[in-house]
Amino acid sequence: MKVKKLKTSFLNFDDNLISKNALAVVKTLKKNGYQAFLVGGCVRDLLISVTPKDFDVATNATPNKIKRIFKNCRLIGRRFRLAHIRYGREIIEVSTFRSASMPSNKNVMMDHTGRIIRDNEFGSVEEDAIRRDFRCNALYYDPAKKKIWDFTDGLDDIQQKKLVVIGLPDNRIQEDPVRMIRALRFSAKLNFSLDKNLKKSIQRNSDLLCNVPSARIFEEFKKLFLHGNAEKVFLLMQEYNIFNKIFFDTYKEIKQDKIFNNFIIYALQDSDRRVLLGQPVSPMFLLGVFFWASIKRESLKIKKRKKCSDARSIVLAAITVIDAHKRKISIPKRFSSLMIDMLSMQPRLEIATKKNAKYLISQRAFRAAYDFMLIRTKVNEFDEEIASFWISTQSE
Structure with missing residues (x-):
């Protein structure tokens, strides 16, 4: 896969807003011989002049190796194994690059609907980019060289204020139906429009939310409604036939x-x-x-x-x-x-x-x-x- 590497000096990117702790994690991983990048929402937010609420790091170090490097590290999650590195009240979340998931992989498990219920098959940064949900979230920042790695034209989407799924929307939603909720949350938060194929896919697949564990829906509810975009989210959930899948009585x-x-x-x-x-x-x-x-x-x-x-x-x-x-x-x-x-x-x-x-x-x-x-x-x-x-x- 071809990657575009762009210097942040040519972009609207303020690296002064980056957490010093996040930079320290990246630097330490690199010092130990691993690749490491700031990734996802924090990079996206820095490109649209929004101060990130948290910072995520992606690396080719496995969770157990990360734990050996950082004494202040705790491994969490069964579905996706992650490392949480704590600095006082701040937690830097570190994930290992994931491979393109296949049902035959022993470390990847799916249920009967195609929803991934466990994924700890590790891969390269290129594969990790393909596995992310939306193109605007698949941007990797190298602080040492001050360059953004763009595998999926995510920078173009940010400029056009557009939310586009990586891969086929139906497949990606079947892998994780919560992506429908995330799409509406990002649309409300960022004022991004949904790609037409994503819109149609959400309308087709809204019933898949019934397969998501109810505890996870509660966690998504908090992200949807407690961050300053509750009214927008409520209207979008009704427009895309999502609200009634969770709050059926309220909808009536x-x-x-x-x-x-x-x-x-x-x-x-x-x-x-x-x-x-x-x-x-x-x-x-x-x-x-x-x-x-x-x-x-x-x-x-x-x-x-x-x-x-x-x-x-x-x-x-x-x-x-x-x-x-x-x-x-x-x-x-x-x-x-x-x-x-x-x-x-x-x-x-x-x-x-x-x-x-x-x-x-x-x-x-x-x-x-x-x-x-x-x-x-x-x-x-x-x-x-x-x-x-x-x-x-x-x-x-």
Whole structure:
């Protein structure tokens, strides 16, 4: 495969933004006789004047050899063996060049749908480039020579603000259906358009998301919705028939109820604003937003069957709805329990008394419940006068 090697002095590339720790990892690997590059999203981001959030390194050193070189290294992953090299709070992720995967390779395992469930077959940098998902992510930076290696015309795609899959889109999506989610995330984050063949492939293959482990979907959910592009992502997921594959009940609700759809949009806009301001965001809050209509509907059914308070019926309804979705998205208990606390506090917020306020404000979920209430107020689901009481009380 022919590679283009371009000096960064001819490109819009600011190497002053590169982590010193990442440069140290590359330098150390080279000192020990291995090839090493900065690779992927960090190189792409540096080319579009975005400060990378993390830095990845690719090398021909195997994971075990990397571990021998770096005392601060931990090997992770079964599906893809990776090395994490820790410098205080920063982790530099190091991967070994992977070969073009074939089902016959003993270190490559696929399931019945063609999804790769384990891949530890190592290869050359050229093969590694072909294995990456999108051409704009298959760029390798050599800090010593200040050159970018481009095997797939990724630089052209960045200039054209276009997202193109390496290889045949259907094959690459079958190997890893999460690539559909990643495509929408990158499109929203980078404001890149999807290549027409990729668009068609996503529309054809959206059902393959059902084969992805629910715990992995939760991890992708966090990447999708907690980084400042939640509203864009939500609209793209609906456009490409992805949202309903994960949040099937929510999808039905928004199709039936425009007010609930607006409620979600307001919540996503608020989340994006918080990210922009550097304020914390939590997956449990947006999961509560997505599940809210289904939980309200289920709580009404529960109240007809049992004699229980509004708060208790919401707790039971939330447990039911979360359980119904567990095959699609697995929510860790530390998030689901806080989400339930936040939602069950909604009827309690309707009691506007100082005594009640003192108690609720002391609860761990109060701030989230309060923010949730404010969004409900925007769609006239919560009394404005009571909301004003809470606004003044919590700021005292």
